[in-house]
Structure formats: C-alpha cells, structure tokens
Amino acid sequence: xxxxxxxxxxxxxxxxxxxxxxxxxxxxxxxxxxxxxxxxxxxxxxxxxxxxxxxxxxxxxxxxxxxxxxxxxxxxxxxxxxxxxxxxxxxxxxxxxxxxxxxxxxxxxxxxxxxxxxxxxxxxx
Numbered sequence: 001x002x003x004x005x006x007x008x009x010x011x012x013x014x015x016x017x018x019x020x021x022x023x024x025x026x027x028x029x030x031x032x033x034x035x036x037x038x039x040x041x042x043x044x045x046x047x048x049x050x051x052x053x054x055x056x057x058x059x060x061x062x063x064x065x066x067x068x069x070x071x072x073x074x075x076x077x078x079x080x081x082x083x084x085x086x087x088x089x090x091x092x093x094x095x096x097x098x099x100x101x102x103x104x105x106x107x108x109x110x111x112x113x114x115x116x117x118x119x120x121x122x123x124x125x
Contacts, residue, residue, distance in 0.1 A: 001114065002024060002025055002026050002100055002113075002114040003024065003025035003026075003114075004022055004023070004024055004025075004098045004099070004100060004114055004115065004116035005022065005023045005098075005116055005117065006020060006021065006022050006096065006097065006098045006116045006117065006118060006119040007020070007021050007022075007023070007119055008020040008021050008119060009095075009096060009118075009119030009120045009121045010121065010122075011122040011123075011124065012088055012121075012122070012123055012124070013123070013124055013125075014088060014089055014090055014123055014124065014125050015087055015088065016088050016123070017084070017085060017086045017087075017088065018085050018088065018121060019082060019083065019084050019085070020039070020082065020083040020085070020096055020098075020119060020121075021080055021081070021082055022037075022039075022080060022081040022082070022083075022098030022116060023078075023079060023080050024037075024079045024080070024081065024100065025079075026079070033102075034055065034056050034057070034102065034103055034104050035055070035056045035100065035101065035102050035103065036053050036054065036055045036056070036100065036101060036102075036103060036104055036105040036110060036112070037053070037054055037074065037081050037098070037099065037100040037101075038050065038051070038052050038053035038054060038072065038081075038098075038099055038100075038105075038107065038110070038112070039051040039052050039072065039081075039083045039096055039097065039098060039099070040096070040097045040099055040112075041092075041094035041095065041096045041097065041121075042094055042095050042097070042118075043091070043093060043094040044093075044094075046094075048097070049063065050063060050107035050108055050110065051063050051066055051070065051083070051096070051107065052066065052070060052072045052083065052107055053072075053105055053106055053107045053110060054072050054074060054081075055104040055105065056104070057104060059104070059106075060072055061106040061107045061108075062107060063107055063108070065091075066085075066092075069085065069086050069087045069088075070083060070084065070085050070086070071083070071084040071086075072084075081098060081100075083096070085121070088121075088123045089123060090123045090124065090125045091123075092121060092123045093121060093122050093123050094120075094121060095118040095119070095120050095121075096118060096119050096120075096121050097115055097116055097117075097118045098115070098116040099112035099114060099115050099116070100112055100113070100114045101113035101114055
C-alpha cells in the first residue's frame with residue numbers, strides 16, 4: 001500500500017497563501033505503470049470534491065473554482081506532492097486530502113485508491 005501524509009494546513013486570512021505538502025511512502029507509486037495523484041477537499045456539511053489531479057504523463061486538471069489560483073507540483077526525488085494555494089477565499093475552508101492511485105485520471109471522474117488523513121485549511125474573511 002501507499003502511505004500518504006499531508007501537512008501545511010493552517011488558518012489564514014482571505015487573500016492569503018498556503019502551501020500544502022503530501023509525503024508518500026512510495027513515489028512514483030509502486031506497481032503502477034501509470035498513476036495519478038492529486039488533492040481533494042471536504043468542507044463541513046458538504047461532499048468531498050476534487051481540487052486538482054496530475055497524472056504521470058504530466059497532465060493536470062483543476063476544478064474551475066481553483067483554476068489560476070492553485071498550482072500542483074511534485075518532487076519525485078523527495079517523494080512529495082505539493083499544492084500551492086494563492087488568493088484563498090473563505091469558501092476554501094475545508095479538510096484537504098492528498099490522494100493517489102494507478103491510471104490516468106482527471107479531476108471530477110476519479111476515485112483514488114489511496115488517501116491521506118487530511119490537513120485542515122481555514123480561511124477567514
């Protein structure tokens with residue numbers, strides 16, 4: 001199995017920035033000729049939603065609500081996935097989860113095999 005651990009969540013003012021990190025026990029993911037990794041979030045009382053996905057071919061897909069404000073990146077040497085979040089909005093308050101799994105997927109149509117425990121992001125107005 002792949003172990004994922006997020007960090008970097010915090011409380012910020014609207015308009016601020018945060019960078020989330022996700023350390024993986026195995027990266028690229030063991031046994032996957034192709035793989036995807038990404039970030040999801042779940043706000044209180046709402047369903048979990050995809051934020052951004054990157055596949056092993058380098059293609060990224062972003063949710064419309066975060067496009068042009070969030071950027072995903074990966075450092076395979078450090079086995080770490082990142083999410084740079086700029087111009088944060090109060091509606092971005094949520095638990096953010098790192099996820100991974102085999103295959104090439106896009107945000108919105110992917111149910112990952114592996115999940116982290118989440119890191120809380122709170123954006124105040």
